[in-house]
Amino acid sequence: MRNGKHVILYIDDDQDFLDSVRAILEAHGYVMEEATSAETGLKKFKECKPDLLIVDLMMEEIDSGTHFVKELRLLGNTAPIYMLSSAGDQLFMATDYSDLGLAGVFQKPIQPEILLSTLREKLK
Amino acid sequence: MPDLAAAARSGLEPAPYRLPLEEELVARVAWLIRWRWVAAGALIGVAVGARYVLALRIPWLPLCLIGAAILAYNLLFLQRLRTLRRNHTASVTTFSQFAAVQIALDWLALTLTVHYTGGIESPFLIFFIFNAIVASILLPPRTAYLLAGFGVALVAGLALLEFWGLLVHRAIPELHDPRLQGPVFLVVALGFFVSAILFSIYLATSIARQLVRRTRELAELKQNLEAAYQKMRTLYETSRAVSSTLNLPQVLATIVRQAAQVVGVKASSIRLLDEEQRFLEISAAYGLSDAYLTKGKVDPQRGEMDRLALHGKAVALLDATIDPRFQYPDEARKEGIRSVLSVPMMLHDRAIGVLRVYTGEVREFTAEETEFLLALASQGAAAIQNARAYRQLQELEEAKSRFVFAVTHELKAPLAAVQSQFAVLRGGYAGQLTEKQQALIERAAHRMDRLQALLRDLLALGSLKDRLPQRRTTELNLAEWVRRVVEIVQPEAESRGVTLELRLPEAPVPFRTTEEDVHRLVGNLLENAVKYTPSGGQVTVQLRAEPSQVTLTVSDTGVGISPEAMPHIFQEFYRAANVKELGTEGTGLGLSLVKRLVDLYLGEVRVESKLGKGTTFTVTLPREPGPGPEAPPPSPRV
Numbered sequence: 001m002r003n004g005k006h007v008i009l010y011i012d013d014d015q016d017f018l019d020s021v022r023a024i025l026e027a028h029g030y031v032m033e034e035a036t037s038a039e040t041g042l043k044k045f046k047e048c049k050p051d052l053l054i055v056d057l058m059m060e061e062i063d064s065g066t067h068f069v070k071e072l073r074l075l076g077n078t079a080p081i082y083m084l085s086s087a088g089d090q091l092f093m094a095t096d097y098s099d100l101g102l103a104g105v106f107q108k109p110i111q112p113e114i115l116l117s118t119l120r121e122k123l124k
Numbered sequence: 125m126p127d128l129a130a131a132a133r134s135g136l137e138p139a140p141y142r143l144p145l146e147e148e149l150v151a152r153v154a155w156l157i158r159w160r161w162v163a164a165g166a167l168i169g170v171a172v173g174a175r176y177v178l179a180l181r182i183p184w185l186p187l188c189l190i191g192a193a194i195l196a197y198n199l200l201f202l203q204r205l206r207t208l209r210r211n212h213t214a215s216v217t218t219f220s221q222f223a224a225v226q227i228a229l230d231w232l233a234l235t236l237t238v239h240y241t242g243g244i245e246s247p248f249l250i251f252f253i254f255n256a257i258v259a260s261i262l263l264p265p266r267t268a269y270l271l272a273g274f275g276v277a278l279v280a281g282l283a284l285l286e287f288w289g290l291l292v293h294r295a296i297p298e299l300h301d302p303r304l305q306g307p308v309f310l311v312v313a314l315g316f317f318v319s320a321i322l323f324s325i326y327l328a329t330s331i332a333r334q335l336v337r338r339t340r341e342l343a344e345l346k347q348n349l350e351a352a353y354q355k356m357r358t359l360y361e362t363s364r365a366v367s368s369t370l371n372l373p374q375v376l377a378t379i380v381r382q383a384a385q386v387v388g389v390k391a392s393s394i395r396l397l398d399e400e401q402r403f404l405e406i407s408a409a410y411g412l413s414d415a416y417l418t419k420g421k422v423d424p425q426r427g428e429m430d431r432l433a434l435h436g437k438a439v440a441l442l443d444a445t446i447d448p449r450f451q452y453p454d455e456a457r458k459e460g461i462r463s464v465l466s467v468p469m470m471l472h473d474r475a476i477g478v479l480r481v482y483t484g485e486v487r488e489f490t491a492e493e494t495e496f497l498l499a500l501a502s503q504g505a506a507a508i509q510n511a512r513a514y515r516q517l518q519e520l521e522e523a524k525s526r527f528v529f530a531v532t533h534e535l536k537a538p539l540a541a542v543q544s545q546f547a548v549l550r551g552g553y554a555g556q557l558t559e560k561q562q563a564l565i566e567r568a569a570h571r572m573d574r575l576q577a578l579l580r581d582l583l584a585l586g587s588l589k590d591r592l593p594q595r596r597t598t599e600l601n602l603a604e605w606v607r608r609v610v611e612i613v614q615p616e617a618e619s620r621g622v623t624l625e626l627r628l629p630e631a632p633v634p635f636r637t638t639e640e641d642v643h644r645l646v647g648n649l650l651e652n653a654v655k656y657t658p659s660g661g662q663v664t665v666q667l668r669a670e671p672s673q674v675t676l677t678v679s680d681t682g683v684g685i686s687p688e689a690m691p692h693i694f695q696e697f698y699r700a701a702n703v704k705e706l707g708t709e710g711t712g713l714g715l716s717l718v719k720r721l722v723d724l725y726l727g728e729v730r731v732e733s734k735l736g737k738g739t740t741f742t743v744t745l746p747r748e749p750g751p752g753p754e755a756p757p758p759s760p761r762v
Binding site: 109111 | 540542543
């Protein structure tokens with residue numbers, strides 16, 4: 001938390017998605033930190049200690065999202081992590097996300113109502 | 125004895141152990157024995173009848189005794205015949221000798237009869253001719269003449285003995301003309317007798333010889349015809365096999381086997397030019413050891429035989445182990461190969477390979493055999509062309525699918541980004557919107573939703589075509605998953621005023637598939653049904669499970685499909701005229717997806733519809749054991 005607001009760390013290599021989500025989150029009293037790659041994401045994670053993370057499945061490489069999540073686990077992360085994926089990502093279907101310890105999955109394109117209601121539930 | 129070796133060479137079944145001519149001989153001998161019963165009986169009958177009915181003074185008792193003797197020795201003959209028949213290795217010679225013995229004994233009996241019925245004046249003399257003819261038919265000419273000589277000697281001897289008074293001349297008084305006596309009569313009578321016998325034999329043997337020759341020619345003709353027929357049958361069956369399957373290895377294997385079996389050789393092979401058109405590589409082989417096949421590539425530059433063959437000539441080597449035109453003489457010797465025939469496999473006036481046959485012993489190949497192999501080779505070439513063309517087609521098809529898939533994939537990300545941005549706008553997160561702005565944004569967002577649906581379906585279609593390696597099927601309860609899909613569509617149906625009815629079996633329905641496939645298959649059919657049914661209508665979903673298949677039925681009381689539209693409904697992007705009017709939206713890919721999935725699962729889909737009344741889709745999917753949706757199809761290696 002920062003100044004009484006929940007901190008959400010969102011990692012995605014597409015700036016348009018970062019900006020859209022920021023507009024939604026900030027309008028509802030969340031603080032959003034962003035990173036555009038797994039590498040910078042890890043750095044940001046250590047810096048800002050988020051309450052919740054949203055990670056894109058496919059960044060520069062296939063499955064880079066899942067690797068990132070595993071790294072976070074190793075760093076002893078306890079905040080809930082949500083994955084972002086495009087509908088029909090075949091590769092995602094192959095991954096068992098209970099294995100990764102994910103709290104859930106969001107579909108792209110972003111559906112603001114679903115995003116917000118999930119956050120409200122999780123960050124009570 | 126029949127030529128079994130020749131029969132085996134021709135690839136036909138071995139002939140029965142007697143040629144037709146020999147069968148004739150056996151039959152005739154049996155016939156002779158049968159007629160002898162009649163003859164003996166007739167002799168006895170005539171003797172008794174002449175004595176008591178015609179009241180001729182003939183010595184009927186001796187004649188009856190002769191008849192009895194004939195009956196007796198005929199019985200012995202019958203026993204002998206039975207023994208010979210049971211013994212399957214009895215040869216022609218044995219039967220000939222048997223016939224000769226019979227005829228000789230007959231001559232004796234006849235001579236005795238003649239003696240008791242007037243000697244040179246006997247009416248029975250004429251029956252000698254009958255015997256002579258039988259001898260000529262059954263026996264080779266020399267034996268027939270010999271026997272005739274024996275018979276003539278008997279008669280002449282008898283006549284002379286009677287003339288000299290050494291034997292009693294028993295003329296039949298009623299038939300006797302005393303004027304016919306004296307040496308002149310004897311000489312004349314004997315002369316006519318001998319010439320009649322000799323002439324009969326001469327006539328009969330010439331005719332018999334002609335007959336034998338003709339029969340032999342016919343037998344040979346028949347064999348040739350059968351061999352030719354066999355070759356034609358083989359060619360026909362090979363061409364049928366070639367046109368009925370694209371399994372090239374199977375077709376080539378059939379061809380080499382047929383080549384070897386019909387021509388009657390030890391082994392055969394097909395070698396095709398490799399991609400650089402430089403070496404000949406083995407593509408199919410029959411009757412050759414692995415050691416021989418892996419001896420190395422055949423280089424037409426070094427093996428003149430194949431170089432000539434590739435120029436379109438059939439080349440035969442009498443002995444491959446010593447012929448310089450053969451590239452691997454040592455390997456040939458080790459394999460036991462002697463003669464080799466190579467014919468080119470021609471495709472569009474160009475040779476793409478060679479068909480070779482190998483024999484174990486030195487032998488020449490006939491023109492018919494070479495022609496047959498050429499025909500077989502060209503069928504092989506045709507099969508190869510088919511397979512290559514098909515493979516090219518498949519590759520093109522796959523390249524196309526991959527392209528479509530890649531393009532669609534690239535379109536997804538930017539579209540998702542734009543949609544997210546519109547979501548921000550619509551939600552007012554970028555500031556308050558005027559009514560006009562709101563309306564425009566709504567419409568734009570809606571169009572993008574449609575575009576997204578299209579991309580999703582295109583990707584689905586592409587992934588099904590391409591059989592991406594990530595298909596992992598599991599055993600799931602089909603009934604349960606159908607229910608889930610129905611539940612998802614339920615709200616939509618309700619909002620349109622359409623009732624959904626679900627009929628599922630009580631027991632679970634295990635089926636090997638993925639959740640995605642169930643969702644797509646059932647979902648698309650269901651969404652269509654709901655979309656095209658006006659308010660107040662009903663959609664029924666039924667799942668039936670049988671041991672060998674499952675049947676899914678989706679029927680609606682909707683607008684129906686016209687007969688003109690029917691053949692096209694599974695085509696990509698096709699939307700029938702009547703639904704376009706309705707203004708309902710669709711990607712036009714839903715049914716293509718359904719069809720693609722049904723094909724993937726080796727099932728069938730049937731449609732029944734009546735305009736204005738409703739439509740029923742029936743999907744049947746087999747349960748195991750087929751190759752399943754995971755394995756890629758085997759492709760022919762050419």
